[in-house]
Amino acid sequence: MSSERKPIKRIVIAGGGTAGWMVAAALSKTLGKLLDIKLIESDEIGTVGVGEATIPTLLTFHSLLEINEQEFMAATQATFKLGISFENWRDRGQDYIHSFGLTGKDHWTAGFQHFWLKGRERGLAGEYGDYCLELKAAQQSKFAHLPRAGMNYAFHLDATLYAKYLRKFSEGFGVQRIEGKITEVALAGENIAALRLDSGALIEGDLFIDCTGFRGLLIGEALGVGYEDWSHWLACDSAVALQTVSTGPALPYTRSIAHAAGWQWRIPLQHRVGNGLVYASKHIDDEQAKQALLANVEGEALTQPRVLRFQPGQRHQTWRANCVAIGLSSGFLEPLESTSIHLIQRGITRLLQMFPSKGICPADIAEYNQQSRNEIEHIRDFIVLHYHVTQRQDSAFWRHCREMSIPASLRHRIDLFRETARVFRVPNELFAENSWIQVMLGQGILPQQHHQVADLMGDAELARFLNSIRQQVDQTVVQLPAHQAYVESYCRVAG
Numbered sequence: 001m002s003s004e005r006k007p008i009k010r011i012v013i014a015g016g017g018t019a020g021w022m023v024a025a026a027l028s029k030t031l032g033k034l035l036d037i038k039l040i041e042s043d044e045i046g047t048v049g050v051g052e053a054t055i056p057t058l059l060t061f062h063s064l065l066e067i068n069e070q071e072f073m074a075a076t077q078a079t080f081k082l083g084i085s086f087e088n089w090r091d092r093g094q095d096y097i098h099s100f101g102l103t104g105k106d107h108w109t110a111g112f113q114h115f116w117l118k119g120r121e122r123g124l125a126g127e128y129g130d131y132c133l134e135l136k137a138a139q140q141s142k143f144a145h146l147p148r149a150g151m152n153y154a155f156h157l158d159a160t161l162y163a164k165y166l167r168k169f170s171e172g173f174g175v176q177r178i179e180g181k182i183t184e185v186a187l188a189g190e191n192i193a194a195l196r197l198d199s200g201a202l203i204e205g206d207l208f209i210d211c212t213g214f215r216g217l218l219i220g221e222a223l224g225v226g227y228e229d230w231s232h233w234l235a236c237d238s239a240v241a242l243q244t245v246s247t248g249p250a251l252p253y254t255r256s257i258a259h260a261a262g263w264q265w266r267i268p269l270q271h272r273v274g275n276g277l278v279y280a281s282k283h284i285d286d287e288q289a290k291q292a293l294l295a296n297v298e299g300e301a302l303t304q305p306r307v308l309r310f311q312p313g314q315r316h317q318t319w320r321a322n323c324v325a326i327g328l329s330s331g332f333l334e335p336l337e338s339t340s341i342h343l344i345q346r347g348i349t350r351l352l353q354m355f356p357s358k359g360i361c362p363a364d365i366a367e368y369n370q371q372s373r374n375e376i377e378h379i380r381d382f383i384v385l386h387y388h389v390t391q392r393q394d395s396a397f398w399r400h401c402r403e404m405s406i407p408a409s410l411r412h413r414i415d416l417f418r419e420t421a422r423v424f425r426v427p428n429e430l431f432a433e434n435s436w437i438q439v440m441l442g443q444g445i446l447p448q449q450h451h452q453v454a455d456l457m458g459d460a461e462l463a464r465f466l467n468s469i470r471q472q473v474d475q476t477v478v479q480l481p482a483h484q485a486y487v488e489s490y491c492r493v494a495g
């Protein structure tokens with residue numbers, strides 16, 4: 001191990017997709033003065049070219065990088081996103097929105113859902129979503145920035161333009177981009193010593209970041225770190241993607257529409273719409289998937305349908321020796337809750353917090369890997385929830401999802417909510433209580449009881465409490481501008 005304890009000065013990032021350029025941007029902005037950072041990418045290989053829906057944590061990343069939001073949105077043709085509309089997931093013809101907002105007001109002993117359940121029982125409450133600003137704004141296609149971060153939001157963005165934007169940003173902080181295909185990974189003991197390019201050039205480094213996408217050229221192929229397969233919980237392993245022209249104002253939310261053997265996404269950008277069908281190849285073939293997508297897009301196609309294959313799961317280790325895998329090389333669940341870019345961002349933050357300036361130590365590696373594992377397993381459970389808790393029985397795919405065994409950690413959460421309406425968030429978990437509640441209610445779980453503290457309120461008091469929240473939401477939403485108009489005035493792309 002002593003050979004590993006050498007100061008880290010030369011960073012080589014392999015791959016220039018969203019992951020590679022996000023790593024380059026964050027490292028160069030924070031530690032650029034101390035490091036020599038090179039990024040190798042191959043125009044010939046290209047990027048995965050999808051990954052256009054984000055979650056609110058991206059705002060934190062941009063604020064750390066001091067990125068100007070208007071400039072970023074104009075450069076990436078971005079729109080605002082307030083949540084995801086899940087259509088036909090619980091059953092055909094039934095929809096709900098998982099919004100980024102908070103719903104109602106909690107009491108310290110019991111979350112708002114307990115008061116809402118009591119109100120529902122007494123005929124005093126509306127829909128659960130009526131008490132959430134972001135959800136109501138999404139339904140009415142409205143948006144504005146509100147004082148004191150009063151509206152939680154994320155973005156829909158063009159992934160190719162985002163990488164381009166971050167490239168310019170990173171080069172401004174001294175990152176050196178090298179065009180070329182990596183043909184060989186040269187090892188020195190258990191470490192990576194250098195990457196050989198097709199030009200013959202040898203790029204040496206102290207720390208290598210594997211951002212080469214699904215292939216995991218460094219972490220998987222060179223260092224032999226295996227992959228844990230989660231396809232027994234996540235049956236979808238393929239997607240077909242297609243871009244279309246916009247046919248109307250951009251919605252401030254992603255649409256996720258369940259199909260017989262998967263689901264379809266619809267991501268509205270300023271200049272076009274991103275569409276795709278995520279499916280289980282065991283249940284439909286590529287041609288059927290393409291036809292199902294083409295039959296369900298609005299607007300003229302701008303590209304040919306493109307099939308992508310993936311394996312849901314994660315690397316056994318995301319940091320091994322002097323190589324850290326970030327992005328698709330480290331694992332991929334599936335796009336349902338738009339969590340991949342978030343996981344890239346978390347990998348970067350963790351690396352910066354544990355940056356091995358004075359040399360790599362095994363304790364850092366172990367801590368990094370444990371944190372990565374906890375994080376992705378939590379997100380995995382949340383995604384599996386959407387598939388498993390469904391009333392759909394109309395296809396072999398949905399019957400499989402209903403009947404499959406699920407992780408024990410998820411089983412516990414579902415049982416706890418079903419029996420007691422309680423949800424607890426463990427520190428550092430991505431999805432907070434309100435996300436779990438919105439999805440569990442949306443998928444059709446109605447808790448059997450509520451906390452007694454809600455019974456202490458008489459009908460009149462409870463009605464006043466619920467109505468005051470709803471009125472506040474309605475009064476705010478009515479004053480918001482249309483999302484499309486807001487985007488046009490805030491960050492319209494010139495020309």
Ligand SMILES: Cc1cc2nc3c(=O)[nH]c(=O)nc-3n(C[C@H](O)[C@H](O)[C@H](O)COP(=O)(O)OP(=O)(O)OC[C@H]3O[C@@H](n4cnc5c(N)ncnc54)[C@H](O)[C@@H]3O)c2cc1C
Pocket residue numbers: 014015016017018019020040041042043045046047048049050051052053054159180181182183211212213214215217239241276308310326327328329334335338339340341342344
């Ligand atoms: C169908 C689908 C939908 C998705 N939707 C979302 C979403 O809505 N939201 C979200 O957050 N995420 C989404 N993702 C995930 C998201 O696309 C990725 O997390 C993100 O694009 C990062 O990819 P990457 O940079 O790791 O890999 P890639 O984009 O594949 O980039 C790999 C890079 O490595 C380079 N490279 C590879 N091999 C070599 C070599 N030999 N030599 C030199 N360079 C090489 C390539 O040229 C490229 O620059 C989706 C993924 C899929 C498959």
